Amino acid sequence: MNATVYLVGAGPGDPDLLTRKALRLLQCADVVLHDDLVSPEILQLVRSGALTQNVGKRCGQKRITQQQIHARMIDAARQGKIVIRLQGGDPLLYGRAGEEMDALRNAGIQFEIVPGITAAFAAAASAKIPLTDRRLASKVIFHTAHHCKEDVPADFGSAISSDSTLAIYMPGHDYARLQNQLLASGVDPETPCLLISRAMRPGESFHATVVGKLSLAPRVSAPSILLVGLLAKPPHRADAAIAFSRIEANQSYSALENMTMQCASVLGDGPAPSPTIRNSGRGC
Numbered sequence: 001m002n003a004t005v006y007l008v009g010a011g012p013g014d015p016d017l018l019t020r021k022a023l024r025l026l027q028c029a030d031v032v033l034h035d036d037l038v039s040p041e042i043l044q045l046v047r048s049g050a051l052t053q054n055v056g057k058r059c060g061q062k063r064i065t066q067q068q069i070h071a072r073m074i075d076a077a078r079q080g081k082i083v084i085r086l087q088g089g090d091p092l093l094y095g096r097a098g099e100e101m102d103a104l105r106n107a108g109i110q111f112e113i114v115p116g117i118t119a120a121f122a123a124a125a126s127a128k129i130p131l132t133d134r135r136l137a138s139k140v141i142f143h144t145a146h147h148c149k150e151d152v153p154a155d156f157g158s159a160i161s162s163d164s165t166l167a168i169y170m171p172g173h174d175y176a177r178l179q180n181q182l183l184a185s186g187v188d189p190e191t192p193c194l195l196i197s198r199a200m201r202p203g204e205s206f207h208a209t210v211v212g213k214l215s216l217a218p219r220v221s222a223p224s225i226l227l228v229g230l231l232a233k234p235p236h237r238a239d240a241a242i243a244f245s246r247i248e249a250n251q252s253y254s255a256l257e258n259m260t261m262q263c264a265s266v267l268g269d270g271p272a273p274s275p276t277i278r279n280s281g282r283g284c
């Protein structure tokens with residue numbers, strides 16, 4: 001007897017951002033095979049009694065091979081179990097969904113995809129910046145900073161133009177290398193960029209700078225994502241002061257250097273923190 005395997009997106013980590021369908025499936029699953037990035041809060045929603053296993057494969061830390069993951073999904077489905085392959089964000093972006101779907105097809109197992117909110121959308125939403133804006137950016141490009149397998153550096157090539165917003169997944173911590181790659185691809189050094197760590201998770205933080213000074217960015221906690229482009233700067237609006245607990249602003253994009261903003265708890269129910277704004281110029 002075959003059951004369906006569900007490739008489910010868990011979103012950025014906040015359980016409120018799961019789809020209703022993802023939640024329903026988690027509550028009736030028999031087997032849940034999940035990645036490292038799936039938050040503990042989401043794993044708590046899995047039906048008690050389900051077999052839950054971390055099959056994450058962060059760079060250099062392989063717990064289980066991809067072939068073994070395929071075999072586990074297929075075996076459990078053949079036993080008639082409801083199998084969920086749970087991935088952070090959206091399962092179709094920077095995961096192994098392509099290989100997993102091939103394996104399921106080859107084994108004659110039916111499967112379904114349940115989308116999730118990808119990190120770029122979560123990060124942009126948290127920072128309150130649009131990824132496109134008809135005045136400034138008409139393209140969004142998803143990119144990865146490197147290929148995990150052989151640590152091959154990214155080639156941003158000619159894909160980037162000034163009307164693009166670039167969402168760089170897995171930026172790593174070698175910001176100097178990333179800066180050089182972006183500059184070598186023709187990106188203007190004054191282009192804003194926003195490093196968002198743990199978007200929509202506890203400990204979320206933001207660091208705004210420009211491409212030419214990316215190498216000076218502080219090492220932030222994983223997972224993090226880098227947004228690059230004219231829109232990738234802190235919002236001008238007054239709510240920026242409320243949304244971030246510390247803002248150091250100055251006169252130009254260059255003044256965004258070393259501007260680290262810790263996200264305040266304004267999304268919760270508590271009182272908004274009083275922002276500390278050190279503005280040595282006319283603001284950004």
Ligand SMILES: C[S@@+](CC[C@H](N)C(=O)[O-])C[C@H]1O[C@@H](n2cnc3c(N)ncnc32)[C@H](O)[C@@H]1O
Pocket residue numbers: 012013037087088089090091092093094095117118119120122123168169170171196197198199200201223224225
């Ligand atoms: C293997 S990729 C998986 C991406 C995922 N499928 C998605 O759609 O978001 C993992 C990378 O996604 C990014 N990421 C995932 N969750 C994130 C979060 N909450 N905040 C910032 N970046 C995140 C990081 O760049 C991380 O290294």
